Amino acid sequence: MENRGETQDDVAAGSIGDWATCSADPGYRAAVLDLLGALAYGELSAFERLAEDAKLAPDLADKAALARMASAEFQHYQRLHDRLAEIGADPQEAMRPFVEPLELFHRMTAPSDWLEGLVKAYVGDAIATDFYREVAVRLDDDTRDLVLGVMSDTGHARFAVDKVRQAIEADPRAGGRLALWGRRLMGEALSQAQRVVAERDALSNLLVGGVRVQGFDLVEVGKMFNRITEAHTRRMAALGLAS
Amino acid sequence: MENRGETQDDVAAGSIGDWATCSADPGYRAAVLDLLGALAYGELSAFERLAEDAKLAPDLADKAALARMASAEFQHYQRLHDRLAEIGADPQEAMRPFVEPLELFHRMTAPSDWLEGLVKAYVGDAIATDFYREVAVRLDDDTRDLVLGVMSDTGHARFAVDKVRQAIEADPRAGGRLALWGRRLMGEALSQAQRVVAERDALSNLLVGGVRVQGFDLVEVGKMFNRITEAHTRRMAALGLAS
Numbered sequence: 001m002e003n004r005g006e007t008q009d010d011v012a013a014g015s016i017g018d019w020a021t022c023s024a025d026p027g028y029r030a031a032v033l034d035l036l037g038a039l040a041y042g043e044l045s046a047f048e049r050l051a052e053d054a055k056l057a058p059d060l061a062d063k064a065a066l067a068r069m070a071s072a073e074f075q076h077y078q079r080l081h082d083r084l085a086e087i088g089a090d091p092q093e094a095m096r097p098f099v100e101p102l103e104l105f106h107r108m109t110a111p112s113d114w115l116e117g118l119v120k121a122y123v124g125d126a127i128a129t130d131f132y133r134e135v136a137v138r139l140d141d142d143t144r145d146l147v148l149g150v151m152s153d154t155g156h157a158r159f160a161v162d163k164v165r166q167a168i169e170a171d172p173r174a175g176g177r178l179a180l181w182g183r184r185l186m187g188e189a190l191s192q193a194q195r196v197v198a199e200r201d202a203l204s205n206l207l208v209g210g211v212r213v214q215g216f217d218l219v220e221v222g223k224m225f226n227r228i229t230e231a232h233t234r235r236m237a238a239l240g241l242a243s
Numbered sequence: 244m245e246n247r248g249e250t251q252d253d254v255a256a257g258s259i260g261d262w263a264t265c266s267a268d269p270g271y272r273a274a275v276l277d278l279l280g281a282l283a284y285g286e287l288s289a290f291e292r293l294a295e296d297a298k299l300a301p302d303l304a305d306k307a308a309l310a311r312m313a314s315a316e317f318q319h320y321q322r323l324h325d326r327l328a329e330i331g332a333d334p335q336e337a338m339r340p341f342v343e344p345l346e347l348f349h350r351m352t353a354p355s356d357w358l359e360g361l362v363k364a365y366v367g368d369a370i371a372t373d374f375y376r377e378v379a380v381r382l383d384d385d386t387r388d389l390v391l392g393v394m395s396d397t398g399h400a401r402f403a404v405d406k407v408r409q410a411i412e413a414d415p416r417a418g419g420r421l422a423l424w425g426r427r428l429m430g431e432a433l434s435q436a437q438r439v440v441a442e443r444d445a446l447s448n449l450l451v452g453g454v455r456v457q458g459f460d461l462v463e464v465g466k467m468f469n470r471i472t473e474a475h476t477r478r479m480a481a482l483g484l485a486s
Binding site: 002015029041044047048051052054055060063064067070071074075077081091092095096099218 | 284287290291294295297298302303304306307310313314317318320321334335338339342391410
């Protein structure tokens with residue numbers, strides 16, 4: 001009875017056990033390798049894009065602010081990389097399946113100026129955070145701590161919101177253009193995410209049901225994407241932009 | 244007598260005193276603001292270039308290695324920025340005079356491929372280190388500790404030397420092209436450095452004589468540039484390249 005009670009408490013608190021226990025299931029292990037690989041490449045890629053956007057900065061203080069964010073993303077990358085190595089995976093191999101979808105996303109959404117770059121940094125970071133929070137509840141304790149740790153705010157949100165609001169105040173027409181831009185970012189993000197979901201079975205199972213659910217449920221994936229889209233809509237409104 | 248003895252010991256150890264004492268001289272203070280401003284923008288600019296070069300990396304491990312160096316440069320930038328603020332300077336203002344010469348240097352020496360980027364990172368970092376070591380002996384203790392601290396190896400040297408040597412081994416013709424490239428880098432670096440020396444009086448006085456020497460001595464500047472060029476020649480030979 002006492003043991004069952006503890007188990008129910010654990011479930012209520014969202015715990016499915018630690019890495020040592022959960023990783024005994026090869027499907028779970030494969031899913032976590034995918035997840036950490038996707039997250040690691042996402043961080044490395046965010047580093048690159050933020051460093052690229054730093055070049056568009058109107059002054060040295062803004063340039064340094066973006067360089068600071070880029071460096072923070074790199075520190076996150078390093079933690080994910082080291083964790084992959086620690087659990088016996090090849091970090092390069094784990095990242096590889098996600099290089100193409102992420103590069104394609106970035107190619108389709110190359111900012112044409114400083115403000116588009118800021119909106120992309122803000123929106124992109126927020127979508128990624130929503131996604132990893134959705135998935136975190138289905139993870140073992142060790143992996144969840146790592147994922148939530150590297151998803152901690154790197155200062156994008158406040159910096160971007162302030163700068164974008166100032167720009168729209170100074171030139172209200174910028175709002176219309178940036179609203180369109182926000183929609184395009186979300187569309188491309190969903191399209192690449194759906195591609196990844198379709199191609200990575202283990203990861204998809206984890207996304208929709210965790211270790212307890214077998215089989216792939218498109219309806220559940222759709223619901224998750226809807227929740228992320230709704231959160232995006234609220235954020236665009238906070239920026240003063242219609243989505 | 245005892246006091247004079249201590250002073251001679253200090254001079255022998257290369258100490259001209261701490262920042263509080265030395266900065267009472269407005270010429271010295273101006274020179275250090277220039278030096279820290281140049282160094283800070285150099286680090287921010289190195290961050291940008293390394294991040295840019297990371298895109299040319301042939302694989303994910305190399306890309307991550309360059310991103311790691313870029314992040315290390317950013318941490319250095321942050322320390323210099325914070326020090327400028329601490330001594331009551333505006334970091335943006337202090338950096339401004341060095342933006343154009345450094346950007347011009349980078350525009351004249353944009354690497355066309357991964358190997359050129361590596362040679363540039365290696366050579367550029369080494370020239371900067373030589374330069375700051377030359378000047379460090381003329382600095383007050385506090386500024387010298389900071390300058391030598393941020394000049395500590397960020398891992399460029401070993402990584403670049405290994406990769407370039409492997410590439411020349413695999414394709415000996417690459418050696419000739421990279422030797423030319425090294426010469427061009429040194430030429431452009433000297434040309435921008437001479438421009439800075441001609442335009443920044445306080446900094447130039449510090450370079451050639453420190454606080455004890457007044458008046459600008461072109462012969463001394465020439466000798467310093469010669470020492471740096473000689474060190475460059477030895478490094479290119481270590482890379483397997485004729486300079």
